[in-house]
Amino acid sequence: MGDMHPVVAFLEAGEHRICHCGESETFPVCDGEQDASACRKAAVITVDKDKYVPICQCGRSSSMPVCDGRHGYAE
Ligand code: FES
Structure with missing residues (x-):
């Protein structure tokens, strides 16, 4: 299990790729510069306006x- 708290990122309106491997220079946003197979697994989210988004x-x-x-706690 990973960290129990989100990383809060300021994201501008539009699409963003969220880092899958944890090695991105722009974490939690994927920089597309790491292992190609990991970068292909980056989740894409669309943000409707500039705002802070907690990334699990x-x-x-x-x-x-x-x-x-829920931060890692079972229901
Ligand atoms: S860090 Fe909050 S639900 Fe995963």
Whole structure:
């Protein structure tokens, strides 16, 4: 299991690719510069306006890759 808290990213309106491997220079946004197979797994999210978005680090969110507040705890 990963970190129990989200990483909060300021994302501008539009599409963003969320890092899958954890090695991105622009983490939590994928920089497309790491292992190609990992970068292909980056989740794409669309943000309707410029805003802060919590990116799940625990892997248990029901709305991956965005944190839903459950932070690794079972229901
Ligand atoms: S970090 Fe919040 S649900 Fe995963």
